[in-house]
Amino acid sequence: xxxxxxxxxxxxxxxxxxxxxxxxxxxxxxxxxxxxxxxxxxxxxxxxxxxxxxxxxxxxxxxxxxxxxxxxxxxxxxxxxxxxxxxxxxxxxxxxxxx
Numbered sequence: 540x541x542x543x544x545x546x547x548x549x550x551x552x553x554x555x556x557x558x559x560x561x562x563x564x565x566x567x568x569x570x571x572x573x574x575x576x577x578x579x580x581x582x583x584x585x586x587x588x589x590x591x592x593x594x595x596x597x598x599x600x601x602x603x604x605x606x607x608x609x610x611x612x613x614x615x616x617x618x619x620x621x622x623x624x625x626x627x628x629x630x631x632x633x634x635x636x637x638x
Contacts, residue, residue, distance in 0.1 A: 551582035575634060594624060
């Protein structure tokens, strides 16, 4: 891993820790220590375009007062194992503010 990648990863972890009022774990199992969440950080110059299109579609279809979420299902898998795509600020609000 290059120094640029390590620096980008560290900066991402520090920013996420500040956002969640958590603590960055250096070389621990989880990147961010938080009372409710186990947060693994991934820093990319841009997320895969398909994810952005899915989220844009969800936002466009979301009635006022509701939170857009994308459920990503792998065919043949249990629905309980699906991944959920939600904005960090929406999740923070659902959890009761700045945890």
